[in-house]
Amino acid sequence: MPELPEVETTVRGLARYLDGAKIARVSVNRPDLRRPFPPGLVQTLTGATVTGLGRRAKYGLIHTDRDQTVVFHLGMSGRWRIEPDTIEKHDHLVLETAAGHVLALNDARRFGSVDLVDSAALDQWPPFAALGPEPLGNDLTPRHLHQAFKDRIAPVKPLLLDQRIVAGLGNIYVCEALFRAGIRPDKEAGKISRPALERLVPAIKTVLAESIEAGGSTIRDYAQPNGELGYFAASWRVYGREGEPCACGGTVARFNQGGRSTFWCPKCQK
DNA sequence: CGTCACACCTGCGAGC
DNA sequence: TGCTCGCAGGTGTGAC
Numbered sequence: 001m002p003e004l005p006e007v008e009t010t011v012r013g014l015a016r017y018l019d020g021a022k023i024a025r026v027s028v029n030r031p032d033l034r035r036p037f038p039p040g041l042v043q044t045l046t047g048a049t050v051t052g053l054g055r056r057a058k059y060g061l062i063h064t065d066r067d068q069t070v071v072f073h074l075g076m077s078g079r080w081r082i083e084p085d086t087i088e089k090h091d092h093l094v095l096e097t098a099a100g101h102v103l104a105l106n107d108a109r110r111f112g113s114v115d116l117v118d119s120a121a122l123d124q125w126p127p128f129a130a131l132g133p134e135p136l137g138n139d140l141t142p143r144h145l146h147q148a149f150k151d152r153i154a155p156v157k158p159l160l161l162d163q164r165i166v167a168g169l170g171n172i173y174v175c176e177a178l179f180r181a182g183i184r185p186d187k188e189a190g191k192i193s194r195p196a197l198e199r200l201v202p203a204i205k206t207v208l209a210e211s212i213e214a215g216g217s218t219i220r221d222y223a224q225p226n227g228e229l230g231y232f233a234a235s236w237r238v239y240g241r242e243g244e245p246c247a248c249g250g251t252v253a254r255f256n257q258g259g260r261s262t263f264w265c266p267k268c269q270k
Numbered sequence: 271c272g273t274c275a276c277a278c279c280t281g282c283g284a285g286c
Numbered sequence: 287t288g289c290t291c292g293c294a295g296g297t298g299t300g301a302c
Contacts, residue, residue, distance in 0.1 A: 003296090034278075154272075161296090
């Protein structure tokens with residue numbers, strides 16, 4: 001479900017209910033996701049006021065007036081359910097605001113995480129300190145990719161999934177960005193030409209921006225998130241389209257890279 | 271350090 | 287109807 005555009009739209013959806021809100025009740029329905037919930041999570045959040053929301057890479061941020069920020073990651077299957085009718089299986093963390101709004105973090109596979117981090121030291125939090133530039137910020141440039149890919153013999157696609165090189169890309173958008181840039185996913189990263197990198201950077205930015213604009217690929221309705229495919233899924237040009245025709249007249253192909261499916265058009269990506 | 275394989279966990283659709 | 291298999295948007299660790 002969640003790559004950068006999905007996390008961004010999730011955060012925007014949460015902000016409608018949480019920004020400036022007081023958290024009246026917090027319940028944790030199991031001890032852990034990928035990691036244990038942080039000790040003191042319930043105590044710290046109960047009675048706290050949310051001072052703002054944000055995103056870093058694929059992490060969502062809920063800032064509070066306790067000088068602590070809730071940092072959540074949705075893993076593969078995580079989503080926030082807003083105003084659920086009932087609490088369901090896999091609603092692991094539930095927040096209720098003083099205004100009576102209920103928000104439930106649901107994650108069947110539990111690859112996600114929730115951490116509590118000192119707000120003033122977020123950048124030094126180890127998972128954040130290791131991240132590369134935000135793809136939608138000014139620091140993702142052809143020069144940055146040139147430096148990151150220099151002398152690397154690995155194929156470009158798994159390198160773009162490396163959060164230390166670009167923070168926030170996932171399998172769908174890497175496939176889509178490489179398609180738009182006309183670069184084959186198994187191209188040796190260090191051998192990608194400068195003009196190709198000049199195409200790749202805007203391809204990454206536009207595919208992410210268009211998806212955010214469309215509300216993400218998988219989260220359709222923030223009033224009642226249901227995990228169904230979002231509008232942007234209809235805009236995938238290669239992802240999930242093995243065997244279908246490409247606009248160029250070729251056929252979308254699929255192969256495996258590092259245990260992940262790669263979709264591409266052998267006719268337009270060189 | 272770079273690269274790769276694998277582990278973590280549940281649900282769903284396809285095929286038999 | 288019910289079983290097994292393969293697959294899924296991510297990350298972290300450990301072996302070479």
